[in-house]
Every structure is written in C-alpha cells, then in structure tokens.
Amino acid sequence: MRVSRVRKWFCFLFVSGLLCTATASADVRLPKFMGDHMVLQRDMPIPLWGWAAPGEKVTATLGDDKAEATADDKGEWRLTLPARPAGDPLTLTVTGKNKLTLTDILMGEVWLCSGQSNMEWVVQSSTNAAQEIANANYPQIRQIKIPKVPSGTPQDDVAGTWAICSPQTAGGFTAAGYFMARKLNQELGVPIGLINSSWGGTAIEPWTPPEGFAGVPELKSLSDQVQQRSPGNPAYQKALNDHIAQTEAWLQKAKAATAAGNASPPSPAFPESLKAPATHSDATGLYNGMIHPFVGWPIRGAIWYQGETNSGDGMRYRAKMEALIEGWRKVWGIGDFPFYFVQIAPFQYGASAPSVLAEFWEAQAESAKIPNTGMVVTTDIATINDIHPPNKQDVGLRLALLALHRTYGKSDVVDSGPTFKSIEPKGNELVVTFENTAGGLKSRDGQALTWFEVIGPDSGWTKAEAKIDGDTVILSAPGVSSPAAMRFAWHKLAEPNLANGAGLPATAFRAGEVPRVDFLSQVDDAKAYRLMCDIDLQKLAKNVTYDVDNRSQMTTPFDRIGYLVELQSSGGAAQFVFVSMDAFTNDIKKIGIPDLSSGAVFQQQVKNLTVVSNAAGITSGANLDGGNIEFWPHNYGQQNTANVPGASNTTFDFGDFKSDPQDGYGSMQVHNFKAKQTLFSINHWANGSGADLGIGNSTGENSDWTFSGNAGNYTTKRLRVFVRPTRQ
Structure with a gap:
C-alpha cells in the first residue's frame, strides 16, 4: 500500500509539473527589451510582438489606443498600435490568459547607437566626468544597453533594462549617445531613447546582415562566405551533402578496418566553411545576436562610431559601410532612416604607413555620400596618443548638429565643416x-x-x-x-x-592629378619592347586581373622579357626598376604574376640581365650574368636547395625552395645573385594590401621582402610586363 501511494503521489506531481509547464509556456510574453521606462518612437505606428499559446487572443492597450491579435500555430503574435505624439508617461498592458503591465513609457525620439569601443565609451570615462555626472538630471533621456551576445543564427530576443538618466545612472551611458541626446532633448523638448548595442574591438563585418553583403558587388566574396554557411542555401546544402557522403564512405572503411583488426583512417573534419559564426569577430555574428532581436522596432535613426579595427581597409571600407547601412535599412523596412557616423581620430596605429589613416578617412568621407548619412570630423578634438579621445562632448554635439539640421529640419544649424x-x-x-x-x-x-x-x-x-x-x-x-x-x-x-x-x-x-613620371623613357631600348601586361598593384588578389592584358594579341616570337616596377610611399620619392632578360619561356601566358591559374613555375638563372633603376644601391648595367628568378604560386622555405651562389639557408633571400601547397604564399622575385641583391619582389599577392612589395634588398630580416606585408604603405604601385619581338 505504501509503495502504491508513493507512486500515485509521484504521478500527481509529474502531471502537475507538466500542467504547470504548459501553463507557463502559454503565458503571454513580450521580448525582454520591451520594459518599464522605455521610449517608443513618436509619430510612427507602434508594432508589438511576442509569444502566447497557439490560437490565444492577445490585446494590447497603450493610453486610449487598443489593438488585438491571435497567436499563430507557432505561438507567435504581432499587432500594431497607432502612432502617438510625445506626451505624458503611459502605461502599456498586454493581456491574454495572463496580463503584463509596463509603466512609465515615453513617446519620443529613439536612436540606435552602435560600433566599437568609442561608442561603448561611457560618460564616467569622458572629459570632466564628475561634473557631467552630477549635472545629468535628464529623466526624459533613457538608455537600454544590449548584452554582448554573438550568435550563429538570427535571434528573436535579447535581454536588457531601460535606465532613466540621473546622476546615479548617467556614468554608464554611452558618452557619444548621451551628449547627442542631451542636445536633442534641450532643442526639441521631447524624450530621447538610446539603444546602446556596441562592443569594443569589433570590426564592421560582424554587425552587417547577410542582405547587406549581398547588395554590394565589391563584397561578393564575403557574401559568398556568409551564404555558404547559411542552412537552406544551395551552396550550404551541396557542401553538407558532400561532407555527409565522405563521412559515410569513411564509416564503411572504419567498420572494415575494425573488423579486420586494422587501424582506421581519420574521419573527415567538418568543413570550416559550414560552421556558423560563433564569436564577436565573425561576419554577421553581432547582427544576429545584438541587432536582429529588435529589427523592425521603430527608430528615428542610427549613430555609428567604428573603424579602428578596420583602419587598414582603405577604400574597401566604403563598400562595407554601404553594406551595413543599406543592409540595416533593408531589414528594418522603415525607409532610408538617417545614419550618422563619427570619423575615427588621429592615432599612431603602430608601424603602419603615415597615409593609412588618411586613406581610411577618405573612405569614411565617401561613405557620407550614401543618401541620408553624415560624418562627424574629429581631427581637431583628438588626444593624439589615445585611440579613445575622452572628449565625447564635442562628438555628441556634432552628431546632434547633423540630426538637428538634416533630420529635424533646423535650417539655421551648421552641421559640417568646409x-x-x-x-x-x-x-x-x-x-x-x-x-x-x-x-x-x-x-x-x-x-x-x-x-x-x-x-x-x-x-x-x-x-x-x-x-x-x-x-x-x-x-x-x-x-x-x-x-x-x-x-x-x-x-x-x-x-x-x-x-x-x-x-x-x-x-x-x-x-x-598627380603627375606620373615616365620611367620607361629612361630605358634606352624600351622602344623595342611591346607592353603585354599592366596592373595597378593596389588591385592585387588571389586571382590576378590586369588593367591591360595584350598577351593574346602577341602572335610573333619574342626573345626578351622585361619588367618595370614602380613604387612610391606617402611623402617619399618614386622608385622604379626595369629588368630585362633573355626569354626564359616561349609561353606568353606565363610571363606575368605567377598565380595558380597562370601555370608559371620557374626557379632558374636567366641570361643577359639588364637593370635600370633610380633606387639607391641597385647595381645597374647591361648583359649581367647574375640573373635569377623565383616565380611560383607555392609556399616556400629558406633552404637554398637550388644552390644559388651566395644564398643563405636560414633567411629568405635570392635562393629559396618552393613547397606545398601549390596554391600558397606565392613569389615573383628577380635577383642579381652576384651582387647579392633582390631587384624586385611581389609576394603573397592573395593578401591584397598586405602583400609584400619591394625594390632592392629589404632592410628587414628577409632581404627578399617575405613577410613584410607592406603593400599598403605605397600610394603608387605598378607593374608592367614587356616582351621584345625576335629580331629578324
């Protein structure tokens, strides 16, 4: 009897637990970022959404406005309340089988604040922080700080609590956002809500939705990577099916090996290209976790302070900004909302070229030509040795000037420098x-x-x-x-x-127009040569595409091949080297940069080397007998396995050896081994602005410029390839 009663009691508890769980799961629920003290965007329809039991009727009331919805078979519901002007605090009730009540809700202007550390930078770390915090009695300014949560898939919810601005809370507000909000509140006389979704040290790519990458042709490779790891995408499905087939084949081999008492081959690794973004560095990862949950929530616009992590991108950042801005606008679906951003401040950025930041500023300025955008200039309010200038007051003020003039129609406000x-x-x-x-x-x-x-x-x-x-x-x-x-x-x-x-x-x-020096005119027999290839080395990539490619038009034999390399760094004099030699191949397709598709693989001495250069230290002359080339797409090592006279076995120089993989680091080097000189190097072209470029010997550890990653240091970088038709 005792055992039976215990069983009955256990069954009662178990069933009751199931009933409680079912009841709890049926409760009407709102996203966690909708809460007490929140600010809703005035003068726009107010969408609300959430979860309830399938088929459950949900009623929402805000002031004297009411709307109803019914949860679908997934338990999801959505409704829209009418637009309201700014006014007194309101109470929101959402009723189904249970009732939710949110209080002290304001109608005002809502701005999304995003980016990296300079947006995350708080008031308590800013200039004159103690006084600013003591004076921060602005109860109409509210902030919600979104938790730092990357995600591999778009999330439907995120936690967060709305804070009322006061001396007790203002120290933790985004400084750029707060000082903007303060000015807007003073000028407009309406509440300001800040959605602070920022994370220090992050690049722009994680904040960008897939739709953004897909809309910018220059970012096709990034878009392809994102699509490759998106379940349901054909590329994802094909790669996954291929992996499944390989795994099934391995299973058969492993079972056979086990049955025979033999060692099993290793199982196929899950493809990296199919792995979902898992960190704050992965493209779309922060959009998924920190933006997507409130996509569609009415906002007036966005402010953005980011770029330090992307400061070496040059003009490519303009394409990434377009992907971010237009991507957000597309998924939000409320038109081309204002997007105002902050120029990153002057800073040393290690050993990078002096021009690297200027080229990035140029890309930011070009981004301001995207419709309904604007940029705050900061070169006059920097702290030169601090990547986080503490003067966020002027940053916020200038963001407010942009909004007051361009968004709120204050025609008397000046919002831009000359x-x-x-x-x-x-x-x-x-x-x-x-x-x-x-x-x-x-x-x-x-x-x-x-x-x-x-x-x-x-x-x-x-x-x-x-x-x-x-x-x-x-x-x-x-x-x-x-x-x-x-x-x-x-x-x-x-x-x-x-x-x-x-x-x-x-x-x-x-x-x-920067004058171009005609270096070719300094080569005595240049008129005898025909131009085959011409490339701005700014465009280096894994698969090399030339600005001019005349090779298919060359139908006559040739007996000489020549290369003209021009390099100029910011503030430096232009350098060039012209090297020519007896033809080392009769295949015209193999005389350019030896990427994988070219089929070019050469490590050999070349005859009758001619060198003309204005670079200090280079041995010039005609018909020199120390010529040597190392052309290949492979990785390579330091050992002088080709026995080039005088070369080292311990550093990268004019005598190295190629190694797997074939589609590897890549070398295009011409040397004068008798003078122990690298005449020019173009290495690692797949790395674009991080490729290795040099004329003469590098003063670094490796004389052939390997691992220098210095292509971004040059404002001018050009390669031309010539042949001399065989003399009859």
Missing part, C-alpha cells in the same frame, strides 16, 4: 575652393594653416604655404614650379587647423 569643391592651377599656385564655409574660412587657432601639401612634375610631395582668400585656399611651395595636385591632412597624426565660420573642421582629402 568641404572641397574645386581645384584650379594658376602658374605656381593651386587655388582650392570650398563649400560649407559658414561665412568664411579660418584658422581655428589663429596660426598659419597646416597639413597642406602640393606636388608637381619635378617634385615629390612638399609642404605648402596656405593662404585663405574668402572661400578659397591658395597653395604654393618653394621648388614646386607647376603644382598639379594637393592633399590635406594626409597623415595618421594630422590635427589640421582649417575650419569654417562655425568653427567646424575640414576633413582629409586630396585633389588634382
């Missing part, structure tokens, strides 16, 4: 005209204008004297008789002083 309009050469001067001068250009510190440079046909980049004349700046420089081009703030540490009448700064830019 911007380039035109350039005109006049004798020994360049006249640069600006727009957005707000009553006239000026030097913000009263000193002579800084960070202007000019270049002419017979000079390198030279510091210019700059004089303001109304809306123009007149540039000239000693020793530059006919300046043809100019650049401004073209250095990663530039803190220029050009501003407009409103005191807002100009951003880095360049204009005019």
Whole structure:
C-alpha cells in the first residue's frame, strides 16, 4: 500500500509539473527589451510582438489606443498600435490568459547607437566626468544597453533594462549617445531613447546582415562566405551533402578496418566553411545576436562610431559601410532612416604607413555620400596618443548638429565643416575652393594653416604655404614650379587647423592629378619592347586581373622579357626598376604574376640581365650574368636547395625552395645573385594590401621582402610586363 501511494503521489506531481509547464509556456510574453521606462518612437505606428499559446487572443492597450491579435500555430503574435505624439508617461498592458503591465513609457525620439569601443565609451570615462555626472538630471533621456551576445543564427530576443538618466545612472551611458541626446532633448523638448548595442574591438563585418553583403558587388566574396554557411542555401546544402557522403564512405572503411583488426583512417573534419559564426569577430555574428532581436522596432535613426579595427581597409571600407547601412535599412523596412557616423581620430596605429589613416578617412568621407548619412570630423578634438579621445562632448554635439539640421529640419544649424569643391592651377599656385564655409574660412587657432601639401612634375610631395582668400585656399611651395595636385591632412597624426565660420573642421582629402613620371623613357631600348601586361598593384588578389592584358594579341616570337616596377610611399620619392632578360619561356601566358591559374613555375638563372633603376644601391648595367628568378604560386622555405651562389639557408633571400601547397604564399622575385641583391619582389599577392612589395634588398630580416606585408604603405604601385619581338 505504501509503495502504491508513493507512486500515485509521484504521478500527481509529474502531471502537475507538466500542467504547470504548459501553463507557463502559454503565458503571454513580450521580448525582454520591451520594459518599464522605455521610449517608443513618436509619430510612427507602434508594432508589438511576442509569444502566447497557439490560437490565444492577445490585446494590447497603450493610453486610449487598443489593438488585438491571435497567436499563430507557432505561438507567435504581432499587432500594431497607432502612432502617438510625445506626451505624458503611459502605461502599456498586454493581456491574454495572463496580463503584463509596463509603466512609465515615453513617446519620443529613439536612436540606435552602435560600433566599437568609442561608442561603448561611457560618460564616467569622458572629459570632466564628475561634473557631467552630477549635472545629468535628464529623466526624459533613457538608455537600454544590449548584452554582448554573438550568435550563429538570427535571434528573436535579447535581454536588457531601460535606465532613466540621473546622476546615479548617467556614468554608464554611452558618452557619444548621451551628449547627442542631451542636445536633442534641450532643442526639441521631447524624450530621447538610446539603444546602446556596441562592443569594443569589433570590426564592421560582424554587425552587417547577410542582405547587406549581398547588395554590394565589391563584397561578393564575403557574401559568398556568409551564404555558404547559411542552412537552406544551395551552396550550404551541396557542401553538407558532400561532407555527409565522405563521412559515410569513411564509416564503411572504419567498420572494415575494425573488423579486420586494422587501424582506421581519420574521419573527415567538418568543413570550416559550414560552421556558423560563433564569436564577436565573425561576419554577421553581432547582427544576429545584438541587432536582429529588435529589427523592425521603430527608430528615428542610427549613430555609428567604428573603424579602428578596420583602419587598414582603405577604400574597401566604403563598400562595407554601404553594406551595413543599406543592409540595416533593408531589414528594418522603415525607409532610408538617417545614419550618422563619427570619423575615427588621429592615432599612431603602430608601424603602419603615415597615409593609412588618411586613406581610411577618405573612405569614411565617401561613405557620407550614401543618401541620408553624415560624418562627424574629429581631427581637431583628438588626444593624439589615445585611440579613445575622452572628449565625447564635442562628438555628441556634432552628431546632434547633423540630426538637428538634416533630420529635424533646423535650417539655421551648421552641421559640417568646409568641404572641397574645386581645384584650379594658376602658374605656381593651386587655388582650392570650398563649400560649407559658414561665412568664411579660418584658422581655428589663429596660426598659419597646416597639413597642406602640393606636388608637381619635378617634385615629390612638399609642404605648402596656405593662404585663405574668402572661400578659397591658395597653395604654393618653394621648388614646386607647376603644382598639379594637393592633399590635406594626409597623415595618421594630422590635427589640421582649417575650419569654417562655425568653427567646424575640414576633413582629409586630396585633389588634382598627380603627375606620373615616365620611367620607361629612361630605358634606352624600351622602344623595342611591346607592353603585354599592366596592373595597378593596389588591385592585387588571389586571382590576378590586369588593367591591360595584350598577351593574346602577341602572335610573333619574342626573345626578351622585361619588367618595370614602380613604387612610391606617402611623402617619399618614386622608385622604379626595369629588368630585362633573355626569354626564359616561349609561353606568353606565363610571363606575368605567377598565380595558380597562370601555370608559371620557374626557379632558374636567366641570361643577359639588364637593370635600370633610380633606387639607391641597385647595381645597374647591361648583359649581367647574375640573373635569377623565383616565380611560383607555392609556399616556400629558406633552404637554398637550388644552390644559388651566395644564398643563405636560414633567411629568405635570392635562393629559396618552393613547397606545398601549390596554391600558397606565392613569389615573383628577380635577383642579381652576384651582387647579392633582390631587384624586385611581389609576394603573397592573395593578401591584397598586405602583400609584400619591394625594390632592392629589404632592410628587414628577409632581404627578399617575405613577410613584410607592406603593400599598403605605397600610394603608387605598378607593374608592367614587356616582351621584345625576335629580331629578324
């Protein structure tokens, strides 16, 4: 009897537990980011969504507005309340089998704040923090901080609590967002809600939705990678089926080996390309976990402070910004909402080239040409040795100026510094005209204008004297008789002083046509050669595509092959080397960069080497007998297995050996082994701006430039390949 009663009691508890669980799962529920004290976007329809028992009727009431919905067979429901103006605090009730009540809800302006550490940077770490926090009595400003949760798949919910701005809470608010919100609240007189979804040290790619990558042709490879790991995508299904087939074949072999008492072969590894994003570094991972849960939640716009992690991207960042902005807009479905972003500040960025940040600023400025966007310039409010300038007050103010002028229609607000309009050469001067001068250009510190440079046909980049004349700046420089081009703030540490009448700064830019030196004219027998290939090495990639490719038109035999390499770093003089040699192949397809598709693999001495160069230390001459080439797409090692005279076995130089894989690091090197010189190197071309480029011997550990990763240091980088038709 006792046992039977225990069993009955256990069954009762078990069934009761099931009933309780079922009841709990049927409760009407809202996403966790909808809570007390939240700010809803005024003047837009208000969507609400959540979960309930399938078929359950849900009623939502906000003030005197009411809407109803019925949960579908998945237990999901959605309804829309009418748009409301800003006004008194409201209570939201959502009723089904249970009732939810959210209080102190404000109607106002909602802004999404995203990016990396400079957006995550809080008020308590900013300039004059103690006083700012003490004065932060703005109960109409609220923030929700989204937890740092990357995800491999788009999430439907995320936790978060809305905080009311006060001296007790403001220290933890995003500083850029708070100082923007403060100005907007003062000027508009309405509540401001901040959705703070930011994470320090993150790149732009994790924040971008798949739809964004798919919409930008320049990012096709990234889009393909994202699609490859998306379940349901044909590419994913094919790769998965291939893996399943390989695994099934392995299972048969493993079973047979086990039955025979033999060792089993290793099982196939799950393909890396199919693995879902798992960290904050993976493309789409932060969008999935930290943006997707509230996609469609009405917002006025977004502010973005990011780029430090992508600072070496150059103009490619413009494409990534387009993917982010248009991707968010597409998935949100509320039109081209405003998107305002902050220029990253001057900073050393290690041993990177001086121009690397200027080229990135140029990409950011180009991003501001995307419709309904704007950029805050920060070169005048930096802390030069701090990647996190603590002056976030001016950052937030300038974000607010953009919004007040462009979003809220305040026509009397100046929101931009002077911007380039035109350039005109006049004798020994360049006249640069600006727009957005707000009553006239000026030097913000009263000193002579800084960070202007000019270049002419017979000079390198030279510091210019700059004089303001109304809306123009007149540039000239000693020793530059006919300046043809100019650049401004073209250095990663530039803190220029050009501003407009409103005191807002100009951003880095360049204009005019940089004169190209005709190095080919310095080669005596150049007229005997025909151009086969021409490539701007800025376009280096795994599969090399030439700007000019005449090889298919070459139908006559040739007896000489020549290479002209030109390199110029920011602020440095242009260097070139022309090397020619007796033809080492009669296959015209194998004379260019030896990527995998070319079929070119050569390690051999070449005859009658001719060298012409303006680079210091290079041995020039005709018909030299120390020529050697190492052309291959393979990896390679230091050992001098080819027994090139004088080469090292312990460093990468003019005598290395190729190794697997065939589609590896890649080497295109011409040497003069008698002079112990690398004449030029183009290595690791698949790495693009991180490829190895050099003329002459590198001063680093490896004289042939291996592992230098320096292609991004050059503003000019060009390769031309020639052949000389066989003389009859």
